[in-house]
Amino acid sequence: MIRIHLFLCALASMLPSMLESQNPPVPRRDSVARADSIARADSIALVRELEKMQARPETGAPSEGSTPTGTGGPTNPRLIPDISVIGDVIADLSPKGSTQESGRRFDIREVELALSSAVDPYFRADFILGLSDLEGIAIEEAYITATALPWQSAARIGRFHLPFGKQNTTHRAELQTIEYPHAIQSFLGPEGSKGTGVWFSKILAPFGFYQELLLTAVDHFGESEEEGTGLLASEPANKKVNGLGYSARLRNYLDLSESANLELSVSAATGRRAQPVDCDPAVDCVRSDEVNAVNARQSLIGADLTFRWRPLQQGLYKSFILQAELMRQVNERSSALGRASLPGEYAGPRRNANGAYVFSRYQLTRRTHLGARYDWVQDPFADAELAEGSFKAASGYLQFFPSEFSKLVLGLERQFAAGDRKALNRLILQSTFAVGPHRPHPF
Template identity: 30%
Template sequence: MKPHRLGLVCAMVVAFLGSARAQEPPAAQTNVLEELRRLQDRMEVMEARYAREREEYERTIAELRRDLDELKGEPARPSPEDQENELEGLLQGLGAEGAPGKEQPGFADSVGRAFQSSNPDISVNADFVGHYSSREGGELDDEFLFRHFEIGFAGAIDPYTRADIVLGIGREEGEWHTDLEEAYLTYLGLPWDLKPRGGRFRSTFGKANPQHLHALPWVEYPFIVRNYFGDEGLSGDGVGVIWLVPNPQDKYIELTYEIINNDNSLFAGEETDDFVHLLHLKNFFDLSDAATLEAGLTFATAPNDEGHGSNRTMLEGFDLTYKWRPPATGKYKSFLWQTEVLAAQADLIGGQETTWGMYTAADYQLARRWVIGSRYDYSQLPDSSSLHEHGLSAYFTFLQSEYLFWRLGYQYTDRNFLVEGDKRDHEVFMQCNFSLGTHPAHSY
């Protein structure tokens, strides 16, 4: 309440009381005077409170105006170059190498050292297999075997480049060997969603070949991978680039082009100096919140002799993968169906040989840690369409944790040719696979 209004109220009260004073007895006048004093005291308290509140409001408004003036007069932010120079100067001042006359590293070098100082991700994977076979003389012949031991290193070299290295230790023809399975650099700084890499890597042919042995949902690679590319699959030294293709539908379309050395036995082998050219197209579709579908096409070609292209082998592949994992119960229920078809045309001395093979597999997750699966294989041999084999396998997997699983499997194989004296195989597998360290996530 403002002061002039307060005075007006007091005057009205006094005038009213004065007019009534002559009509009231002395005792009543005394009571009125006391009431007037109490009312006056209350008004004085209210006036003091109003003054304090007004002072606080004025102080707050003044502070807000000062802040606004400071914001209006704020100097321009330093440019990235100025920030870089300032940070470089601070780094030079803090380092012990700041002695006069000694060249100081630049900002990029300092950032690179920061990335290098962080330890790379180190992982270890071990694959232990027990095996029984009705056929004698195979690589796995009624025995337990530490089949494969893998050590991986992965990490960022600098803000633009990462490195992946995989060393493998395994038994071959009764002896243990150490191989450099993968060692490549991936550059992450290019525009237009381009991601090149170079070094030694597993080739992106189809769905099963790019995966390491321990990442498979089966004990062994499908027949088409082993028969056409060998037990270790198609890999080699070379370069490649991955392009995330823009499209109006905003779908995930990935195109991969790779050039690797032509040292696989399917082509010319290690005696040639030509290259394998590979093109892979992958499309990914979200069917629902729980289901996805991935479709891939692959083409690869290379000379299969020393004639620098006079005789060639061409490969075409098609892969289809369906996954179902409901968001609410995905930890306990899921389904995977994966199919792959491969066709080959090889220019041989007697003419062109056309062969093909395929597999189809399904996995169903019964509970959080239990998975059952099966796979059917059919494959002709790369150099003869008249020789073929087919097989049926079933698996039961216990996922003890993210880093350890146990798998029991059975595989039946029927051929129209002899392998170590037999056309049919009955095989039983017991697999234990475990990992240590920071193991990278596998491709979806």
């Protein structure tokens, strides 16, 4: 190292003479003098640096209090994961008070922190954390994907949104509406359904059009007692293999023209989950006082259709989406469970239930969209013969996108009266904004 610095000092002192010998003489002497001064200053700086290096103790271990300057950190930008943050802010201006879970008129509904990176040539890792005042910090998704599997297949292990239906795999802040359709909220949860387990997909094309098969097996179906349901059965639902949650989805995609395409898919999911039991410790309970639920099988069957239209020459300014989804929830009831297995009076779903929605969105300008949705859901806890067990709502949305990183939505919803349920009008303004790399939306 010392020899290299001596060589640089000599080279810096010889540089002015070398330049004079190769270039024609410069008529202005002040330019030559200025170049000589710069060369001498560089030489002096190199000599001083060399003196500092000679005065520094050459020991292998760093001195106490010094900061190590090794290459332990990732210096390659490709090793640094992509980091993005999405904010979801709600202003509930409903005339009869806030309809949000928090009860606030203005609320930061959630902040999502996403990190994704290639682990190596064979795996990719994705992490999505949700931050909210109600739930604190929650793991929304965290999985590793095997990207080098043969036969056009892929696999994941970790936590992910179940591939059931069309909209459940989309995060709430990235929906084309403010909230999930009411059928998804009723059958899968207010924030959709996710689980921890394994996920497998394979692309098929036996009939000349695109098909994709998705299969999952997760620890449990729906929310568990640890996630805030407050239900505790005598044993975990996942104690046996048939108590795990399983789902399957078959996507079928067809190009109708250069400007239009159609997706028609079917889904199914099943698993055992805790259902409530009305327990009077003095009369009904035959087990521990802490047991207030029983594990019952619940299954979902669904079909969804999505039509997209976007003209080639006006793709930035005109588009149209028509989407519909039908679900049926099949519940195991008290007659199938048996009285001996119940710690009290069964208070779970009394019947099978159906739900559906129809959604459409038309692009008015490059940044403005107008949408509408109609929801219909049956109440699985209502008596089968009662007509008031159905929920109906109609909503309209006006969307404005200043850019692909921000969105403003004005939503108006009318929930119709049925039985003891009164009509309700909701007026909600949503603002979402993202920083960092924009992660792709599910297609």
